[in-house]
Amino acid sequence: xxxxxxxxxxxxxxxxxxxxxxxxxxxxxxxxxxxxxxxxxxxxxxxxxxxxxxxxxxxxxxxxxxxxxxxxxxxxxxxxxxxxxxxxxxxxxxxxxxxxxxxxxxxxxxxxxxxxxxxxxxxxxxxxxxxxxxxxxxxxxxxxxxxxxxxxxxxxxxxxxxxxxxxxxxxxxxxxxxxxxxxxxxxxxxxxxxxxxxxxxxxxxxxxxxxxxxxxxxxxxxxxxxxxxxxxxxxxxxxxxxxxxxxxxxxxxxxxxxxxxxxxxxxxxxxxxxxxxxxxxxxxxxxxxxxxxxxxxxxxxxxxxxxxxxxxxxxxxxxxxxxxxxxxxxxxxxxxxxxxxxxxxxxxxxxxxxxxxxxxxxxxxxxxxxxxxxxxxxxxxxxxxxxxxxxxxxxxxxxxxxxxxxxxxxxx
Amino acid sequence: xxxxxxxxxxxxxxxxxxxxxxxxxxxxxxxxxxxxxxxxxxxxxxxxxxxxxxxxxxxxxxxxxxxxxxxxxxxxxxxxxxxxxxxxxxxxxxxxxxxxxxxxxxxxxxxxxxxxxxxxxxxxxxxxxxxxxxxxxxxxxxxxxxxxxxxxxxxxxxxxxxxxxxxxxxxxxxxxxxxxxxxxxxxxxxxxxxxxxxxxxxxxxxxxxxxxxxxxxxxxxxxxxxxxxxxxxxxxxxxxxxxxxxxxxxxxxxxxxxxxxxxxxxxxxxxxxxxxxxxxxxxxxxxxxxxxxxxxxxxxxxxxxxxxxxxxxxxxxxxxxxxxxxxxxxxxxxxxxxxxxxxxxxxxxxxxxxxxxxxxxxxxxxxxxxxxxxxxxxxxxxxxxxxxxxxxxxxxxxxxxxxxxxxxxxxxxxxxxxxxxxxxxxxxxxxxxxxxxxxxxxxxxxxxxxxxxxxxxxxxxxxxxxxxxxxxxxxxxxxxxxxxxxxxxxxxxxxxxxxxxxxxxxxxxxxxxxxxxxxxxxxxxxxxxxxxxxxxxxxxxxxxxxxxxxxxxxxxxxxxxxxxxxxxxxxxxxxxxxxxx
Numbered sequence: 001x002x003x004x005x006x007x008x009x010x011x012x013x014x015x016x017x018x019x020x021x022x023x024x025x026x027x028x029x030x031x032x033x034x035x036x037x038x039x040x041x042x043x044x045x046x047x048x049x050x051x052x053x054x055x056x057x058x059x060x061x062x063x064x065x066x067x068x069x070x071x072x073x074x075x076x077x078x079x080x081x082x083x084x085x086x087x088x089x090x091x092x093x094x095x096x097x098x099x100x101x102x103x104x105x106x107x108x109x110x111x112x113x114x115x116x117x118x119x120x121x122x123x124x125x126x127x128x129x130x131x132x133x134x135x136x137x138x139x140x141x142x143x144x145x146x147x148x149x150x151x152x153x154x155x156x157x158x159x160x161x162x163x164x165x166x167x168x169x170x171x172x173x174x175x176x177x178x179x180x181x182x183x184x185x186x187x188x189x190x191x192x193x194x195x196x197x198x199x200x201x202x203x204x205x206x207x208x209x210x211x212x213x214x215x216x217x218x219x220x221x222x223x224x225x226x227x228x229x230x231x232x233x234x235x236x237x238x239x240x241x242x243x244x245x246x247x248x249x250x251x252x253x254x255x256x257x258x259x260x261x262x263x264x265x266x267x268x269x270x271x272x273x274x275x276x277x278x279x280x281x282x283x284x285x286x287x288x289x290x291x292x293x294x295x296x297x298x299x300x301x302x303x304x305x306x307x308x309x310x311x312x313x314x315x316x317x318x319x320x321x322x323x324x325x326x327x328x329x330x331x332x333x334x335x336x337x338x339x340x341x342x343x344x345x346x347x348x349x350x351x352x353x354x355x356x357x358x359x360x361x362x363x364x365x366x367x368x369x370x371x372x373x374x375x376x377x378x379x380x381x382x383x384x385x386x387x388x389x390x391x392x393x394x395x396x397x398x399x400x401x402x403x404x405x406x407x408x409x410x411x412x
Numbered sequence: 413x414x415x416x417x418x419x420x421x422x423x424x425x426x427x428x429x430x431x432x433x434x435x436x437x438x439x440x441x442x443x444x445x446x447x448x449x450x451x452x453x454x455x456x457x458x459x460x461x462x463x464x465x466x467x468x469x470x471x472x473x474x475x476x477x478x479x480x481x482x483x484x485x486x487x488x489x490x491x492x493x494x495x496x497x498x499x500x501x502x503x504x505x506x507x508x509x510x511x512x513x514x515x516x517x518x519x520x521x522x523x524x525x526x527x528x529x530x531x532x533x534x535x536x537x538x539x540x541x542x543x544x545x546x547x548x549x550x551x552x553x554x555x556x557x558x559x560x561x562x563x564x565x566x567x568x569x570x571x572x573x574x575x576x577x578x579x580x581x582x583x584x585x586x587x588x589x590x591x592x593x594x595x596x597x598x599x600x601x602x603x604x605x606x607x608x609x610x611x612x613x614x615x616x617x618x619x620x621x622x623x624x625x626x627x628x629x630x631x632x633x634x635x636x637x638x639x640x641x642x643x644x645x646x647x648x649x650x651x652x653x654x655x656x657x658x659x660x661x662x663x664x665x666x667x668x669x670x671x672x673x674x675x676x677x678x679x680x681x682x683x684x685x686x687x688x689x690x691x692x693x694x695x696x697x698x699x700x701x702x703x704x705x706x707x708x709x710x711x712x713x714x715x716x717x718x719x720x721x722x723x724x725x726x727x728x729x730x731x732x733x734x735x736x737x738x739x740x741x742x743x744x745x746x747x748x749x750x751x752x753x754x755x756x757x758x759x760x761x762x763x764x765x766x767x768x769x770x771x772x773x774x775x776x777x778x779x780x781x782x783x784x785x786x787x788x789x790x791x792x793x794x795x796x797x798x799x800x801x802x803x804x805x806x807x808x809x810x811x812x813x814x815x816x817x818x819x820x821x822x823x824x825x826x827x828x829x830x831x832x833x834x835x836x837x838x839x840x841x842x843x844x845x846x847x848x849x850x851x852x853x854x855x856x857x858x859x860x861x862x863x864x865x866x867x868x869x870x871x872x873x874x875x876x877x878x879x880x881x882x883x884x885x886x887x888x889x890x891x892x893x894x895x896x897x898x899x900x901x902x903x904x905x906x907x908x909x910x911x912x913x914x915x916x917x918x919x920x921x922x923x924x925x926x927x928x929x930x931x932x933x934x935x936x937x938x939x940x941x942x943x944x945x946x947x948x949x950x951x952x953x954x955x956x957x958x959x960x961x962x963x964x965x966x967x968x969x970x971x972x973x974x975x976x977x978x979x980x981x982x983x984x985x986x987x988x989x990x991x992x993x
Contacts, residue, residue, distance in 0.1 A: 005961055007829055008671030015830035033867035038831040040860040044853050058860065069867050080863065083856060 013042050013054075020061055029069040036061055043087075055087040059095060067102065074106055089127055093119060093134035100141060109145065116142040136188055140198055143184025147201040150177035154208070178205055189218065192227040199237060212245060223258070235259040236268065249275055253284065260291055265298040273310045277317075286327055289314055293331045302343065303352075308362035315369055319403050329410045332370060336411055343367075344377035353384050361385070361392060368400035372407040478656040480592075482599045482666060483519060485653065486610050489667075490515060492645045492652055493619050500643065500879060502628050511622040517689045518618075522607045592658035593666075600662055608688045611666075613673040616646065617682040624682075624743065625694055629702035631756035632679060633958040634881065640672055640959075643879045651838035661842050670834060675754075675960045683752055686745035697741035697755075704741065705730045708759035716763065716953060717814050717886045719805050719899045725766040726759075733975035735762075751929075754968065760954040761968035765976065767950055770904050770914045771807060775944040777916060782807040785903040805899035811946075813894045814953065817884055822956060883957060921977065922970045929967075938966040 016039045023032035039061075042054035066072045066080055081099045085092055096119040103112040119138045122128070128135070153174035160167050185202040189195050199222050206215040219241055223234035239255040256272045269291050276288025292311045301307050318324050332339075344367045352360040360381045368378035378400060385393025494507040593599075599609070608614075616639060620632055639646045650659055650667045659667065686694075697703050709726040713719075730736040741753055771778040785804035792803070835857070841850040886895040906915050922943070923936040940948050940962075951962040958965070974981065 006671050006674050007832070009834050010670075012829055012832045012834070015826070019827065019830050030867065030869040033864045034869075035831065037861050037864045037868060038833060040857050040864070041833060041835045043857050043860075044835055044850070062860070062864070065864070065867065071867060076863065083859065087856070 009045070013039060017057065024061070024064055027068065029065050032061070032065050033069065036065060053088075055084075056091065059084040059087065059091070063098070063102070074108075077102065089124055090130075092122065092124070092127070093131045093138060096122075097134060097138055097141070100138075109148070113142065113145050116145065133191075136191065139184045140188035140195075143181045143188070144198065144201060146177045146181035147185065147205065150174055150181055150205070153177060178209070181205060189222065192225070192229065194229055194231055195222075196231070196233050196237075199234075203237065203241065207241075207244075215241065216245075223255075230262060232259055232263045232266065235262075236266075239268065249279070253279070260294075264291070264294040265300060269295040270304075270306055270310060273314070277310070277314050282324075285314075286324075289318075289327050289331060293335070296343070297335070303356065303359060305356060305359040305362060308359060308366065312362040312365045315366055316399075319369055319406055325406070325409055328370075332410050336370075340371060340375070344371065344375060346376040346380060349377045349380040353381055357385075357390075361396065364393075365396055365400070368396070369403060369406055370410065373397075373400050373404050479594050480657045481595050482593050482663075483610065485593065485650070485657070485663070485667060486615060487515065488653055489612070489615050489645070489649045490618060492649055493615060494622070496644045497619065497623070500638070502623070502630075503626060506622050506626050506628070510625055511618065514618060514622060514689065514691075518608075518610075518685070521689060522610075592660040592663050596662040596666065599666060608685060612646070612649075612669045613677055614681050614685065616644075616673060616678045617685055619644070620678060621682050621686060624703075627695055627697065627701055627703065631703065631708070632754070633675060633756045633960060636673070636675060636678065637959055638879050641879065647834065648836040648838070651836050659840070660844065664840055664842065668840060675958075676964070679752070679754060683743075683745070686743065689745075691745045694743040694745075696738050698738055699736065701741075703755040705736055705755070705759045705762055708755060709762055711881075712759055712763055712954070712957070714886075714897065715882055715884050715957060717810065717884065717894075717896050718763070718767075719802075719901055720897050721899075721901045722763070722766055722770075725770065726762050729762055729765055729769075729972070729976065733972060735972070735975075751971070754964075756958055757960065757965055757968045758972075760958060760965055761972050764947075764950050764954070764965070764969050765972050768919060768947070770901065770916060771946075772916045772918055772920070773944055773946040773950070774918075774920060775946055777918075778807045778946055781904055781915075782809075788903060801902075802898040802900040803893075804903040805896060805901055809893075810896050811949065813896075814884075815949070818953060818956060821883065825956075919977075921973050922966060924981075926970060926974055934963060935967040936970040938963040 016035050019035045020032050020039065023029075023035065036058070039054070040058055043058065045054070062080055062084070063077075066077045078099075081095065081102075085095050085099075088095075096115060100112045100115050100119075103109075103115065116138055120135070120142065153170055157167060157170050157174060160170070182202065182205055185198050185205070188198050189202060199218065203215045203218060206212070206218070219234070219238040222228060222231075223238045228234070235255060235258050239252060239259070242252055242255055253272070253275055256268060256275075259266055259268060260272060273288045273292040273295075276284045276291060279285055279288070292307065292314065295301055296304075296307055296311060315328060318328060343363065349360070349364075352363060364378050364381040364385075367375050368382070371378065373379070373382075382393055382397045382400070386397060490511060491507075494502075494511050498504055498507055616636070620635055623630055623635065635644070638644050645652065647669055650663075653659065699706060701707065706723075706727050709730075710723055713722055713726070727736075734740060735758065740750075741755070743753070744750065767773060771781060785806045786808070788804045789806065835854075837854075839847070839850050839854055841847045886897065888895045888898060904915050905912050907913075926935045927937070929935050938951075948962075951965055954965050955962040
């Protein structure tokens with residue numbers, strides 16, 4: 001048992017690593033560098049059985065330190081990365097790719113492009129096949145940079161167009177970039193993954209050149225192919241595309257359905273509710289109510305006047321028509337225990353009134369109908385509103401008074 | 413010239429010497445392995461002249477290297493170590509006489525030199541060194557993996573060896589590829605039962621044994637601390653081997669260390685060695701000796717910042733239980749009945765027992781006494797304090813001051829351990845094939861060390877601090893009252909029948925029954941949660957000073973307590989048995 005406390009190479013390097021980790025977490029770059037200096041001799045030992053070997057550790061830790069350390073320059077950083085590239089052939093492309101990211105962060109787009117091209121031409125026996133995924137990513141990012149160049153050319157062209165000039169050379173260049181970008185972007189989005197940036201750029205290209213079918217197909221695949229990881233953004237992109245294309249409300253609604261399931265607090269829920277409310281189909285209107293109630297369950301929506309106005313409008317409409325009060329009852333049953341404290345406290349009444357009169361108006365309407373005219377929120381706001389002689393608050397008071405018994409029916 | 417044995421092959425007595433110094437029979441040209449005894453006592457490489465007939469061929473292969481044996485390597489290591497000790501102030505006699513003789517004795521006993529090689533080994537050596545094209549044909553030759561699995565696995569070195577093994581698929585050269593030394597593979601293969609095989613940790617045991625024989629004022633824990641601090645060559649000593657002594661392959665397993673040896677390891681090995689060498693009784697450890705508990709207690713009391721007055725008490729305890737007796741303290745090799753004495757741990761344990769006697773250390777009483785002392789100190793004026801022999805010793809203040817310093821030092825020590833550098837400039841490679849790769853890696857490591865070293869800011873790697881005997885020091889000149897040496901124990905003592913005794917009437921034993929050390933390695937089993945925090949603290953303090961696990965100090969404390977309260981315990985047991993009847 002005395003051997004457990006024996007200090008040996010492995011233990012001292014483990015301890016060293018934990019000191020490095022602490023220093024990194026506390027952003028003490030000098031201290032991290034100090035311990036890393038002692039750690040690097042691990043490279044001289046064989047760790048082939050470990051999951052993460054010292055060469056990978058040193059690469060990642062060294063990158064962090066050099067990136068953040070005040071006295072470190074980009075030149076030093078690049079020099080270090082070049083060394084790291086020689087350390088592990090199995091990681092070569094990964095190191096290249098992350099190097100490119102850093103260059104991009106530093107605004108060195110040309111250098112990044114050069115590195116990507118260089119990496120693309122790398123061949124190393126069977127490693128090339130093994131690192132196929134990284135290669136595809138490298139090609140994809142080069143495609144992205146090509147898109148960026150295309151975009152610049154396009155803007156130049158548009159400017160010249162405004163001025164009445166037409167520039168054939170720029171146009172040619174632009175098309176050239178388009179071809180290069182499209183090829184690579186198309187490839188990467190075939191592989192299941194999260195490719196928001198690539199998809200957006202590719203769709204942008206397709207739309208510009210008028211290939212709307214292809215764009216639609218790409219977005220559909222991205223959103224609905226079950227092999228791809230669930231990604232709310234995919235649905236957002238599809239929706240935005242369909243909207244740009246002027247598609248029917250029906251298809252717009254269907255595009256947002258999954259988004260509501262996955263991210264009920266998404267900002268597009270307002271659009272969604274607005275469309276659903278206006279629908280002729282009862283089911284859709286019912287869904288609309290659910291959507292807006294659910295959205296307001298989230299703290300981030302508490303002060304969203306637009307959302308409250310949607311809810312208020314729909315609730316008001318239902319109350320006036322006296323049809324489907326059971327819908328409100330259903331939605332309210334799971335919320336009546338906590339929404340009063342969450343949304344309709346006296347404190348909030350005061351605050352909302354002070355900060356945002358429209359917000360307080362909408363909320364008061366909802367509160368008055370759901371909790372009755374004697375509830376704290378409604379009482380306070382309507383009183384304040386009438387005191388301030390604002391017409392709509394007087395109207396509000398009248399309306400709620402008229403429908404005062406509704407709350408009894410829905411809380412039943 | 414005086415070798416008169418008959419040749420095994422032709423029965424003639426007609427011997428000649430080869431160039432390499434080996435004996436060959438002039439009649440039938442039979443070559444045997446016979447050592448030519450060395451008369452001088454210089455520690456030079458190749459002082460042992462033993463070569464094998466294929467000598468010249470080998471030298472070509474080794475690219476300017478020479479043949480060297482493993483024990484020659486160890487001899488060099490010991491030489492370096494003892495020179496370092498001399499630089500620290502140890503008497504030169506240790507190097508010239510003591511250690512030298514111990515080593516020679518060892519070589520003789522283990523039949524590595526100064527003796528006739530047994531015939532069986534001769535045959536084996538020859539067969540191992542013959543070049544063979546087919547490795548598998550020799551059934552006697554052990555596989556490399558087998559060789560590597562022998563001897564305690566040094567963790568990572570094991571993995572290195574395995575990767576090396578896998579790269580050596582078919583060997584068509586002689587076994588010199590397995591090691592730079594001549595007998596590297598043979599060395600690892602040796603039967604460990606009869607002979608005490610030399611290892612790097614054992615070099616420290618040799619040194620300490622010599623230090624003990626000379627009764628030098630250095631304890632084992634101190635010695636080992638100097639080793640870790642780099643004042644005694646240990647890690648990477650091989651880089652001081654001469655150029656022509658090439659190290660590779662299995663030599664690495666023998667000479668490269670990747671862990672710091674612990675006290676128990678060196679201690680036990682030393683005793684094993686003393687018995688193996690059939691050494692006589694060591695020079696007496698008397699009262700005036702540094703290693704005597706009375707002396708060591710003075711040192712540790714000072715270092716622990718405890719009042720000098722406590723020394724009276726430690727002496728009393730030492731006397732009462734007889735651990736100050738010459739026969740108890742002096743090492744008698746081979747005597748299995750007496751418990752081996754760890755001088756430093758013993759002294760520390762005595763101090764802890766005394767603290768328990770006076771302060772109880774049950775997490776209550778010592779704080780009570782401290783409050784009491786604090787009150788007294790508040791009321792006394794400075795003049796009073798001066799005349800009455802120092803302020804009352806307050807346990808609480810002592811605890812705060814010492815804990816603070818201890819925490820700082822412990823933190824520093826932990827960081828030092830994490831920053832330990834194990835490699836050196838001299839490259840290590842298992843086979844010549846890997847040499848370029850190893851050198852490239854080394855170059856990269858150096859580059860990275862430079863790059864990140866610059867970014868470490870003003871914190872450059874501090875030079876090795878000078879070796880000091882005291883890790884914690886307290887000065888009476890400090891006006892903040894952080895030195896407790898001169899403080900008085902009168903707050904915790906009372907006079908009874910003309911004798912000073914402790915006010916504390918109680919005592920708690922660490923354990924009622926001692927374990928059988930031979931079975932489980934400990935006299936008692938220490939678990940922090942089962943003991944008071946104050947006890948744990950003092951254990952921790954000495955654990956830090958001695959760089960040893962608290963459980964070992966705890967064992968000594970138990971041992972002392974059982975000696976001290978022997979009669980009471982015996983009575984209790986007797987009483988219990990009577991009751992049961």
